[in-house]
Every structure is written in C-alpha cells, then in structure tokens.
C-alpha cells in the first residue's frame with residue numbers, strides 16, 4: 234500500500250469511496266475539500282492521531298485499497314511528549330479568529346433586514362466590509378501569510394488550500410461590494426453569506442488541524458521569533474483593533490438581541 | 497516508610513537493564529554546553545551568550561534524570577541552573593530572570609523542573625519574573641518525571 238501514501242486523497246476517495254467515510258468517521262473532513270491534492274500519508278500525519286488510532290485507521294484503509302498487503306504508517310516519529318496546547322503566538326491568532334467569528338455570526342441578521350436603497354444600511358455593509366478587509370485580511374491573514382506560513386513550505390498542499398480560502402474570501406467580499414454599488418440586494422447577501430461559510434470552515438481547519446500541526450513542527454526559537462514579530466504588528470495595530478472590537482460589540486447589541494427575541 | 501515524608505527526598509530505586517560502565521571513553525554524545533558558568537548565582541544577564549537567546553532554566557536534578565538532556569533540551573540554548581529547594585539568596589534569582597527578559601531581551605525561556613513539589617518553586621519564580629517584566633516572551637514549562645519521562649509540557653500565558 235506504499236504507493237497509496239503518496240496518492241492525492243481525491244483520487245483515492247473517488248476510487249474507494251469507503252475511504253472517505255472512514256476518514257469522516259475519524260473527524261478528517263477530506264471529502265468536501267475543494268482541492269483534495271494532499272497525499273494520504275500527509276493527511277494522517279497532519280491530524281496527529283494517537284499511535285493506536287493511526288494504526289487502526291491505516292489498517293482499515295489498507296484493507297480497502299490494498300487487501301492482503303502489510304500496513305505502512307506515515308514516517309513520522311511517535312509522539313513522545315504530552316500535548317502542549319497552543320504556543321503564545323498561535324494563541325493570538327486563535328483569539329483573532331474568535332472576533333472574526335463573532336462578526337460572521339451577525340451577517341445573516343444584518344443581511345436579512347438589509348435595504349440597499351437606505352443610506353444607513355449601505356453604510357453598515359461598508360463598515361462590515363472594512364472590518365473584513367482591515368481586521369480579518371490586512372491584519373490577521375497578513376500575519377498568517379507573511380510570518381507564519383512563510384516558515385513552512387508555501388507550495389505544500391495544505392498551505393495551498395489555506396491561500397485558496399483567503400483568495401476566495403477576498404473574491405466574495407469584492408463581489409459583495411460590486412453588488413452594493415449596483416444596489417443588488419441578493420448579490421450583497423449571497424456573497425457576504427458565501428464569505429461567512431468559507432471563513433467558518435477555514436477557521437475550523439486552522440484551529441483544529443493546521444495550527445496544532447504547525448505548533449508541533451515549530452522550534453522553540455521559531456515560537457519566540459513569531460511571538461515578537463506578532464507583538465510588533467499588534468502594538469502598531471492596537472488602537473485600530475480596539476475600534477474593530479467595539480464595532481463588533483455594537484453590532485451584537487443591535488442584532489444579536491433581535492435574534493434572541495426570535496429564538 | 498513514613499506516609500507523609502517529603503516526596504522530594506523520598507528514597508526510591510528504578511529497575512533498569514544492566515549497562516556497562518564505559519569509564520568516560522565513549523564520546524559519541526557531544527556536549528551541547530556552549531558557555532561557562534551555568535549556575536544562576538554565577539551567570540550575569542549581560543553575558544553575551546544570553547543576548548537574544550533561547551534560554552534553558554533547568555533545575556539541577558533534571559540533567560541527571562533526562563537521558564537526552566544535551567541533545568533534546570540544551571542544544572541551541574543558553575543555560576542557567578538552580579535548585580529552588582536548597583539554594584540560598586533566591587530573591588536574587590527573580591531579579592536576574594527579570595533582567596534576562598528585559599535587558600538580555602531573550603527570545604524564549606524554557607523552564608525544566610522535576611515533578612517533585614519543591615521544584616515548582618523555580619517555575620513560580622519564572623512566572624513572577626515574567627509578570628513583573630515590561631517585556632513579554634514565551635515561557636515553556638516542562639516537568640520531568642523521576643525516571644526521565646516528560647510529564648507536562650506547556651506554554652505559560654504571557
């Protein structure tokens with residue numbers, strides 16, 4: 234089954250759909266992935282499964298793709314130390330995700346009552362777009378792309394998926410802005426909702442898979458370097474970050490309470 | 497055996513497979529130490545080897561408990577050692593750690609302690625120095641078991 238460890242997961246799933254169900258049962262969501270170019274061996278490695286879980290999973294996959302052959306595990310060394318939790322620089326990115334998710338949670342309520350012909354409503358969309366472009370993209374995604382991802386192989390499949398998510402998110406926001414200029418309510422709503430769907434999935438991938446994997450790979454020195462590089466950016470952006478947090482809070486006061494009344 | 501004796505000084509023996517003493521003739525595991533002195537009372541935070549460094553603050557006993565102290569823990573780091581149970585004048589230690597954060601502008605601090613309760617004092621000292629410091633760096637706390645296993649390995653909140 235050695236050859237299958239280097240085979241892109243999409244190819245394996247299309248030839249052996251049961252493998253997709255097995256991965257899903259282990260919380261590895263490759264079936265709906267937009268690219269599917271990650272090799273099977275990397276996917277199992279990147280999820281950092283316990284050795285006995287990995288053995289059971291690979292045995293089950295082996296029985297499907299190469300019955301009768303010996304099971305080959307990925308070539309990573311066995312995890313020898315207990316789990317550390319997020320390192321301080323990774324923790325700041327995870328905290329930023331929380332604010333982005335708080336904003337995203339409000340988008341359905343905002344778009345539900347949107348009147349593109351009302352100046353106030355248009356200004357609200359403009360403000361939400363400003364949050365997405367400045368806080369989520371220029372501040373948060375720039376730290377990821379320029380500092381964190383730069384320490385890994387940019388061409389790797391997993392990072393290509395992340396860059397693609399960032400780019401798709403930007404495209405949705407651009408389309409929403411264009412629709413607002415045309416006074417096209419469905420265009421604004423559909424594209425903002427599409428953005429929230431991309432980002433929710435994207436943040437889940439980062440929090441649950443990518444960041445824990447990166448934290449296992451980063452050396453102590455790299456953790457320290459990232460921490461001080463992030464702090465430099467954070468302190469330059471701190472006033473603006475405070476304003477965006479206040480903006481999300483004010484939206485929550487206005488829209489989250491409406492939701493609560495409905496619920 | 498008394499049930500309430502100090503676990504830090506309780507007598508224990510660990511069964512290990514028989515190993516032959518090589519009398520120091522073997523040099524296949526090179527030392528990773530790149531400085532002198534190493535004792536926390538003797539080192540100065542302004543020493544060149546601390547500037548911008550990844551620093552290992554190791555409780556004395558850890559180097560004997562860990563089989564891979566040099567290759568896994570000391571490699572690439574500058575070192576300070578101390579015993580929070582027996583060392584005198586420990587108030588000096590906290591000031592030196594604060595100075596490592598602020599003046600030596602170290603990159604990270606890894607605190608390596610034994611699992612015995614008295615060793616926690618060293619971690620507490622590092623945590624207080626970090627809290628007092630105007631400059632924050634990631635601090636990693638690693639607890640070593642009596643047989644050299646890693647019991648806990650986590651990052652402290654800045």
Ligand SMILES: [Fe+2]
Nearest residue numbers: 374377395439
């Ligand atoms: Fe991202």
Ligand SMILES: [Fe+2]
Nearest residue numbers: 330377436439
């Ligand atoms: Fe992110």
